[in-house]
Amino acid sequence: MTASTPVVPRGIASPSKFIIGPGLLAQLPDVVKDFGTNAIIICDPFILPHVERESLPALAKAGLKGSVEKFNGECCDSEIKRLSALAKERGANVVVGVGGGKTLDTSKAVSHALKHPLVLYPTIASSDAPCIALAVVYTDEGAFSHYLHLPQNPSAVMADTSVIAGAPxxxxxxxxxxxxxxxxxxxxxxxxxxxxxxxxxxxxxxxxxxxxxxxxxxxxxxxxxxxxxxxxxxxxxxxxxxxxxxxxxxxxxxxxxxxxxxxxxxxxxxxxxxxxxxxxxxxxxxxxxxxxxxxxxxxxxxxxxxxxxxxxxxxxxxxxxxxxxxxxxxxxxxxxxxxxxxxxxxxxxxxxxxxxxxxxxxxxxxxxxxxxxxxxxxxxx
Known part of the structure; x- marks a missing residue:
């Protein structure tokens, strides 16, 4: 009996959940509770005050813990390590990314490093990257470094149309x-x-x-x-x-x-x-x-x-x-x-x-x- 060449199967992948509608910051606990009890929320600076005002009180009301950390602007190894260390210090068991592409990619990388569930909240709709199991990593200076291929897609993606419509x-x-x-x-x-x-x-x-x-x-x-x-x-x-x-x-x-x-x-x-x-x-x-x-x-x-x-x-x-x-x-x-x-x-x-x-x-x-x-x-x- 001769060995045959393995047949390459067909495959499908997607986030576990996709939520779309206006005013989703205050509804973050409805999604987070399915994946963890303590969220570290990695944020673009412009939306951070809104997260502190809307999401954190909602998490506390739902009996969940949450803390916010500002994204420093580059999806690079040093930022991924910094945020991963903070998540460990704070006992986080779910990662939430709120912002544009580099913020979301950094959140993907932190989630991957810690093996925690991931919830993404894109603030712009400029590409389909939030739903894909891939992150682009750069050097500290902003030059392309490498692609990070992830073993799974985000646990959930929340597309807040009121925020997305307000962007350029x-x-x-x-x-x-x-x-x-x-x-x-x-x-x-x-x-x-x-x-x-x-x-x-x-x-x-x-x-x-x-x-x-x-x-x-x-x-x-x-x-x-x-x-x-x-x-x-x-x-x-x-x-x-x-x-x-x-x-x-x-x-x-x-x-x-x-x-x-x-x-x-x-x-x-x-x-x-x-x-x-x-x-x-x-x-x-x-x-x-x-x-x-x-x-x-x-x-x-x-x-x-x-x-x-x-x-x-x-x-x-x-x-x-x-x-x-x-x-x-x-x-x-x-x-x-x-x-x-x-x-x-x-x-x-x-x-x-x-x-x-x-x-x-x-x-x-x-x-x-x-x-x-x-x-x-x-x-x-």
Missing amino acids: ARFFSAGIGDALATYFEAQACYDSDGTNLLGKKPSRTGLGMARLCYDILRDNVDSAMDAISRNVVTDAVTTTVEATIYLSGVGSESGGLAAAHAIHDGMTVVEDIHHAQHGEKVIFGLMCQFVLANTPRETVDEVVRIALRAGLPLTLQQLGLKKFVPAEWRKVAELACSPDDTMGNMPMKITPDDVYNAIVTANVMGERHMAAAGKAVPKLD
Whole structure:
């Protein structure tokens, strides 16, 4: 009897709970009580007074302990160790992260170090990262250090729409940009029988959630952006946040990534566009994926409509690029095709030359769409 090659199974992952609605700070005990009795709450400075005023009294009233600690601004080893030591000193048995991406990633790392349950409360909806079992760790100086792959997703994610709607609209738009790519990347990964972020084959459930994410964005973007422009919460805003944080998170982790995120990862070496939001770069990566796959025009036009309504950039100029240096972008293309990235989940073989050509073409396509929308951008040198 000969040994057979093990079959790679399909896999799905998600937070244990996802809670969405307004005014959730005072409802923190309702979630914490299911995971622990003593919470250390790691906070962005701007929301710390609100946590002290609303969450701590609510925890005490529920017979739970809680303490707040300000996040010092960088998700780095020294900050993770500092907060882990404080959590031990205070006898915490559940970690709560309240803030933006680096605060939440630090909270993930502290939870992982202590092996405690984790509750995340994102204050912006700029990406689907709160739901994913991954943290990005930097050096003390802010340079990229490494990815921390976690054994499980957060215990709970609480999306407070009143806080998210009060943030600058650019963050909300960036979340739409990140989520727009979810379905098209998951479909590519499923078609190629590729590998999702769990290291497993993509699941039909992940693909279905990715598709629902896209359908929600398509149907709600107009009303949601109207409301966000005035920092108010409507059903369209709530539904869109559910798509950009939860459905996109589960859809990308369980469905898989492909060219759009691989090209985003390559673009991180271009200094001019470092300030651009993750989702702003991902939407350009998606336009490149459309070029690589020769996606039907009707599909591209509909995605462009959504992107424009969300105020997303479609060109490198809008991302901040001052001059197009071919050698720099050939480096981007090479990095995007790294075996360690997700380009291999495309249904066809993609070379660095293919990616470079797609980048050039996608930028011209973006210029055309911006001009047609009456928002012409200057040509790149």
